[in-house]
Structure formats: structure tokens, C-alpha cells
Amino acid sequence: MITAASPPAPSSERLLMLGAAALGLVLTGLAVAAVVWSGQPGDHTVIALASGLAVAIPVAVGLAVWRAGEYVRFGKLLVAWGLVDFVPVLSYSSDPTAYSLGRIGVWLVQPISIAAMLAFPSGRLRSRADRGIVLLMVATVTFLYLPTALLVDRFPEPSLWTTCSESCPDNAFQVVDPEPAFVETWIRPLREGLTALAHFLVVIVLARRLRASSELARRLVAPVLVVAIARSAVMAVGLPIRDVAPDATYVLSWIFVLSLPAIALAFAVGIVRSRLVAGDALAGLARRLRREPGTGDVRDVLAETLDDPTLEVAYWLPDGPGRWIDAAGTHVRLPTDESRSVTEVREDGRRVAALVHDPALREQGSFVEAAGAFALSALENQRLRAQVDASLEELRESRTRIQAAADGERRRIERDLHDGAQQRLVALRVRLELAAETVRDDPDASARVLRQLGQETEELLDDVRSLAQGIYPSLLADRGLEDAVREIARRSSVPTRATTRGLGRYSPEVETAVYFSCLEALQNVAKHAPEALSVWLTVVDDGALRFEIADDGPGFDPDQTSRGSGLTNMRDRVGAVGGELTVASSPGAGTRISGVLHPAREAAASPG
Amino acid sequence: MTVLTVDDQAAFRGAARAVIEATPGFRPVGEAASGEEALRLLDDVAPGLVLLDVRMPGLDGVETARRIVACDVHPVVVLVTAEDADALPPDVSRCGAAAVARKQDFGRRLLTELWAEHGDAGR
Numbered sequence: 001m002i003t004a005a006s007p008p009a010p011s012s013e014r015l016l017m018l019g020a021a022a023l024g025l026v027l028t029g030l031a032v033a034a035v036v037w038s039g040q041p042g043d044h045t046v047i048a049l050a051s052g053l054a055v056a057i058p059v060a061v062g063l064a065v066w067r068a069g070e071y072v073r074f075g076k077l078l079v080a081w082g083l084v085d086f087v088p089v090l091s092y093s094s095d096p097t098a099y100s101l102g103r104i105g106v107w108l109v110q111p112i113s114i115a116a117m118l119a120f121p122s123g124r125l126r127s128r129a130d131r132g133i134v135l136l137m138v139a140t141v142t143f144l145y146l147p148t149a150l151l152v153d154r155f156p157e158p159s160l161w162t163t164c165s166e167s168c169p170d171n172a173f174q175v176v177d178p179e180p181a182f183v184e185t186w187i188r189p190l191r192e193g194l195t196a197l198a199h200f201l202v203v204i205v206l207a208r209r210l211r212a213s214s215e216l217a218r219r220l221v222a223p224v225l226v227v228a229i230a231r232s233a234v235m236a237v238g239l240p241i242r243d244v245a246p247d248a249t250y251v252l253s254w255i256f257v258l259s260l261p262a263i264a265l266a267f268a269v270g271i272v273r274s275r276l277v278a279g280d281a282l283a284g285l286a287r288r289l290r291r292e293p294g295t296g297d298v299r300d301v302l303a304e305t306l307d308d309p310t311l312e313v314a315y316w317l318p319d320g321p322g323r324w325i326d327a328a329g330t331h332v333r334l335p336t337d338e339s340r341s342v343t344e345v346r347e348d349g350r351r352v353a354a355l356v357h358d359p360a361l362r363e364q365g366s367f368v369e370a371a372g373a374f375a376l377s378a379l380e381n382q383r384l385r386a387q388v389d390a391s392l393e394e395l396r397e398s399r400t401r402i403q404a405a406a407d408g409e410r411r412r413i414e415r416d417l418h419d420g421a422q423q424r425l426v427a428l429r430v431r432l433e434l435a436a437e438t439v440r441d442d443p444d445a446s447a448r449v450l451r452q453l454g455q456e457t458e459e460l461l462d463d464v465r466s467l468a469q470g471i472y473p474s475l476l477a478d479r480g481l482e483d484a485v486r487e488i489a490r491r492s493s494v495p496t497r498a499t500t501r502g503l504g505r506y507s508p509e510v511e512t513a514v515y516f517s518c519l520e521a522l523q524n525v526a527k528h529a530p531e532a533l534s535v536w537l538t539v540v541d542d543g544a545l546r547f548e549i550a551d552d553g554p555g556f557d558p559d560q561t562s563r564g565s566g567l568t569n570m571r572d573r574v575g576a577v578g579g580e581l582t583v584a585s586s587p588g589a590g591t592r593i594s595g596v597l598h599p600a601r602e603a604a605a606s607p608g
Numbered sequence: 609m610t611v612l613t614v615d616d617q618a619a620f621r622g623a624a625r626a627v628i629e630a631t632p633g634f635r636p637v638g639e640a641a642s643g644e645e646a647l648r649l650l651d652d653v654a655p656g657l658v659l660l661d662v663r664m665p666g667l668d669g670v671e672t673a674r675r676i677v678a679c680d681v682h683p684v685v686v687l688v689t690a691e692d693a694d695a696l697p698p699d700v701s702r703c704g705a706a707a708v709a710r711k712q713d714f715g716r717r718l719l720t721e722l723w724a725e726h727g728d729a730g731r
Binding site: 419426 | 663712
């Protein structure tokens with residue numbers, strides 16, 4: 001499969017881009033025209049130029065970013081902001097309707113600009129604080145600004161957007177005459193206070209974001225954040241002071257009008273800067289990996305390249321369903337919460353590793369991917385090493401479990417011997433001595449006692465025999481697997497049909513592994529699926545020694561349910577003789593446990 | 609003399625009862641399957657002699673012996689065991705038991721001798 005660096009945008013998306021570009025061109029022209037033919041006295045060249053750029057630059061940068069395929073959402077936001085930014089330009093007009101529309105447009109720009117600044121650079125409002133601030137601004141505009149367009153006879157002056165000051169036209173949309181007093185005494189101070197507050201909060205949020213970003217991320221975001229912070233600071237102080245210092249308003253208005261094209265340009269600069277840094281970092285990474293291949297941990301090199309000391313690397317272990325391991329071969333879980341980000345490194349669609357990194361790097365997704373791709377062969381080497389470590393670890397664990405199981409078995413035998421045979425032998429000894437002492441006084445009674453002791457000796461023999469059977473079944477030792485597994489099928493409490501074919505004699509290790517796995521599986525059926533109607537026990541040798549225990553019981557989910565130590569025991573036993581055990585089950589579909597071994601056949605033992 | 613037998617193994621309790629019944633001057637007054645049960649029975653049956661198995665789950669013979677002899681008036685305690693002497697816990701000799709006897713040696717003669725040596729006459 002060939003993956004292009006940036007997938008071509010679908011045709012509808014391209015159409016949208018073309019439309020936005022055309023609209024941007026038209027609105028830029030209209031903005032310039034609106035200022036030039038505003039009907040206001042004086043020279044408009046500078047203001048006309050600024051108004052045109054306020055639309056053209058954000059739309060152009062936004063489209064370029066959108067088309068490049070990275071930061072698409074923020075690019076679209078920039079385009080939208082630039083297009084909407086045309087409306088306030090109308091407030092230069094001396095025509096009351098155009099002027100009034102322009103003044104209302106200023107209000108509409110506020111929520112869009114705040115949302116765009118907070119959503120930089122992902123294009124998403126990620127935190128609750130971001131969404132809260134935008135909501136505050138939307139509510140303020142909806143309830144405290146827009147309705148007043150029907151009430152007031154003049155818009156507040158001086159404004160950050162006009163130069164008309166004293167000679168501004170009246171509000172063309174007023175329907176209530178005269179203007180109600182509460183608008184000026186209550187609503188205006190309230191809404192300006194809230195707007196200043198929203199911008200003040202934006203300053204705080206963006207300043208924090210700037211401080212928290214990594215060195216690399218800062219190269220991208222710093223220019224934009226600095227401009228956005230300055231713009232919001234101007235808004236936060238500009239509104240409250242405009243009544244007391246009209247001269248300051250003139251300076252602030254220039255900063256305000258030019259801030260959007262400035263943000264767009266800063267974004268372009270940030271992208272170029274971060275590309276340069278990323279390019280340097282990748283070149284450095286390639287140099288280091290070539291100079292010191294296979295030495296040290298590739299994680300350290302990557303952490304340095306990505307400038308993320310918290311970087312962790314997980315490697316893919318493709319056994320069975322597959323799982324992630326760390327460099328030491330220990331099983332790890334990839335984080336799924338927001339506190340960490342994961343970038344997978346693949347080769348031809350095959351998982352190799354996962355880079356677990358600071359979410360701040362999420363905005364440099366393609367850089368992280370590129371770093372992963374550069375380090376691919378080093379990661380693959382490390383992955384193979386981790387895989388070996390993981391199987392060694394597995395081996396150690398299974399060896400420990402087998403040892404523990406053997407120790408437990410020895411303890412059980414000791415307890416059985418002590419509590420059973422030994423105690424009965426002691427009692428027998430005491431009673432025999434007593435019988436010997438009393439035989440002369442009462443021969444008949446003594447004979448009765450002795451016969452009773454004979455009976456007890458018989459029971460004792462049974463005890464010892466069953467104990468020995470549990471340690472190593474005599475049928476298995478004498479006759480081999482075929483007879484031994486048929487015998488456990490016959491004794492099983494759930495009706496079991498046994499099939500055996502082509503079986504010979506094998507080493508005791510192989511025979512006990514198969515025998516006890518079958519026994520354990522049948523005991524599991526009796527314990528966990530006593531409602532099973534049939535059980536099939538199959539042991540065949542068709543070049544490989546295979547066994548299978550299948551039941552039609554209720555089944556279970558092997559990923560969710562732990563069936564105690566039974567399955568682990570079986571797996572360990574079979575694994576210890578080089579075989580493999582498979583468990584297939586799902587709720588409602590019964591359980592099938594199968595194993596395959598590749599033992600050497602032993603010469604058939606002569607029947608004895 | 610009255611005897612209480614304490615052992616978690618029914619086989620030895622039965623054998624001990626047969627020996628006690630067959631020994632002139634001795635009479636079984638109770639059997640307990642654990643140290644805890646023995647301590648509960650003690651006041652009711654007031655035995656003169658307690659045969660106490662060393663190895664029992666829960667309260668073992670050594671600890672049970674310690675608690676029995678902590679009373680002002682207490683019976684003679686004889687620990688019995690099927691283990692070799694070197695497999696016994698080291699504090700069997702310091703727990704207040706009058707003697708330690710091997711279970712397989714237990715019989716009419718041993719019972720009489722133990723009583724002669726450690727019973728009322730021996731004290």
C-alpha cells in the first residue's frame with residue numbers, strides 16, 4: 001500500500017476550498033471598496049489597506065494550512081474568522097444601514113475570535129475552561145448585545161472599529177423610540193464587564209498554555225499565543241477605558257484591527273519554525289541511530305529528539321492475540337486516558353512499537369510519526385530483544401510455578417501419609433500390643449479383636465494404594481496412555497466418550513503431561529460445567545501427539561474468567577515438554593481444550 | 609484413674625480407649641479432637657491424666673499443655689507423638705507436660721508406669 005504524505009482532499013472538500021477562496025477574494029475587494037467609498041472625509045488609503053488585509057491574510061493562511069492537510073480544523077477556523085471579519089469593515093460607512101450592520105458585525109466577531117484563539121492549534125475546544133469562556137461570550141453577545149440593536153439610537157462611541165467618532169450615523173435598526181434608559185445604565189456596563197472578563201480569562205488560559213508547552217511545541221505555538229494574548233489584553237483593558245481615554249482607544253483600535261492578520265501570520269511563522277526544528281531533530285536522530293546502531297536504548301534517543309523526557313516505548317509481541325511489552329519484556333498496558341498520548345509505529349501495517357508521549361506532542365503528530373519511522377529498524381531490533389526477554393520471563397515464571405506445584409504436591413503427600421497411613425499404623429501397633437497382652441486372659445475376645453485388626457489392615461492397604469495411584473497411576477506406568485486415559489474417562493462423573501488412536505509409549509514426562517492434563521480438564525468439567533451432557537476425550541497420534549477435551553457445557557470467556565490454577569497447570573505441564581495448549585470457549589458454546597506435543601516414541605514396553 | 613485423650617486422629621483415640629479400658633485402675637472419661645475442645649471439656653470431666661497429641665491443627669499439643677498446667681489444680685499431662693524425638697518442637701520439654709511418650713509404645717504397661725512416676729504418688 002502506498003500512503004501519500006497528505007491524502008488528496010475529497011472533491012467536495014476541494015470545492016469548499018475553492019468557494020472559500022473566491023469568497024475571500026470578493027470580500028477583500030468589498031472591504032477595500034467599503035472603506036474607500038465610505039463617504040467619510042479624509043484619506044483612507046492606510047485603513048483601506050488594513051481592512052483588506054484583515055480579510056485576505058487569515059483566509060489565505062487558513063486555506064494554505066487546510067490544503068496542506070495538517071491543522072485542518074484550525075485552518076478552517078482561520079478562514080471563517082477572516083470571512084466574518086469583513087462585516088465590521090462596513091462600520092466605516094457613513095450610510096446608516098451599512099454602518100449599523102458593521103457595528104453589529106463587531107459583536108459577532110467576538111465569540112468566533114475567542115473560540116479560534118482558544119482552539120489553537122488543534123481546532124478543538126479541549127478543556128472545560130475553554131468551552132466555558134466561549135459559552136460566556138456567546139451568551140453575552142446573544143442576550144446583552146444583539147437585542148440592543150433594536151433599542152439604541154446610537155452605537156457606543158468611540159469604537160475600536162470606526163474613525164467617525166462624533167459624526168457617526170444613527171442606528172438604522174432602532175424600533176423603540178426613545179432609547180430605554182436601562183440600556184445605557186445597566187446593560188452596557190454589564191456586557192462590557194463580561195466581555196472584558198472573557199478576554200481576561202483568555203489571557204490567563206493562553207499564558208498558562210504557553211508556559212506548559214514543550215520546547216518544540218513552543219516554536220509552533222509561541223508566536224500565535226503571544227499575539228492572541230496581546231489582542232485579548234487590549235480587549236480586556238480597551239473596553240473599560242474608552243470612555244475616560246478616547247485617545248488611547250485610537251491606538252488600541254489599530255492593534256485590535258491588525259491582530260487577526262497578525263495571528264494568521266504568526267501561525268504561518270510558527271509552522272515554518274517548527275518544521276525547521278523538526279527537520280533538524282530528525283536529521284540528528286538519523287545521525288545518532290547510524291553512528292551508534294544497537295547500542296543503548298532507542299527510547300533515550302527518541303526522548304531527546306522529541307524533547308519529551310516522559311517518553312515510553314512499548315513493543316508489540318505478536319503471540320496469540322498479541323500484547324504490549326516494555327524493553328525488559330514485561331507486559332504493559334497502553335494508557336487510554338487523556339493524560340498520555342500514543343503513537344503507533346508500523347511497518348507495512350504490522351505493529352512494531354508504540355510511543356507513549358506527552359499529549360502536548362499530539363499537535364506534532366506527523367513529526368512524532370516521522371521520528372518513529374526514522375527509528376523503525378532500531379525499534380524493530382529492540383522489539384526482538386524484548387520478545388526474547390519476554391519468553392525468558394515466561395519460562396522463568398512457568399518454571400517457578402512448576403516448582404511451586406511440585407512442592408505443594410509433596411506437602412500434600414506428606415500430610416496424606418501422616419494423617420492416614422502413619423496414624424492408622426500407630427493405632428494398629430497399639431491394638432496389636434494390647435491383644436498380645438490379653439490373649440491369655442480371654443482368647444475368644446482376642447481373636448475377635450485380631451480379626452477386626454485384619455480388616456483395618458485391609459483398609460490401610462487401600463489407603464496406601466490410592467495414595468500411590470495419585471502420585472503416579474500404576475495403569476499409566478504399566479500400560480501407557482491409551483488404557484490410562486480410557487480409565488479416567490470411565491471414572492469421570494460426567495458421561496465421557498473416549499477416542500484413542502495410534503498411541504504408543506512415550507517418555508514418562510510426556511505421558512504424565514497428557515494424562516494429568518486430561519484428568520485436570522475432566523475435573524474442571526465436573527467442577528465448572530457439571531450440567532454438561534457429553535464430554536469427548538480424544539487422544540491420537542498422527543505423527544504428532546494430540547489430545548482434546550470438549551464439552552457441551554455453558555462455556556466461559558477465556559479473556560474475562562480466570563479458571564484458577566487448573567489451566568495454568570496444564571499449560572505449564574504441556575509447555576515443559578515442548579507442547580502447546582489451546583483453550584477455546586465462549587459463553588453458550590462449550591469448552592474445548594486441546595494440546596499438541598511432538599514426542600519421540602519409545603520402544604513398546606513388553607506387557608507385564 | 610480418669611483419663612482424657614486428645615488427638616485429631618480418631619484411629620489413635622480409639623486404640624487409646626481400648627488400652628485404658630483394659631488397664632485395671634484406669635477409666636476413659638472423655639475424648640477431644642482438638643486442643644480447644646480439650647480445654648472446654650477439662651472442667652466438666654476433671655480427668656486425673658490427659659493424653660495429648662503433639663501435632664494437631666489449630667491449638668497444638670504444646671500450647672494446649674501450657675494452658676492446662678496454668679490452672680491452679682490441673683491433671684497430669686502426658687504428650688504423645690508418632691514422630692521421632694528429633695522431629696519434635698524444641699519446647700515440648702518446657703511446656704509443663706510431665707512426660708513425652710511415643711504413640712507406638714502406648715500400652716497398659718506404659719500407662720501404669722507413667723502414672724506411678726508422675727501421678728499422685730509421684731508428686
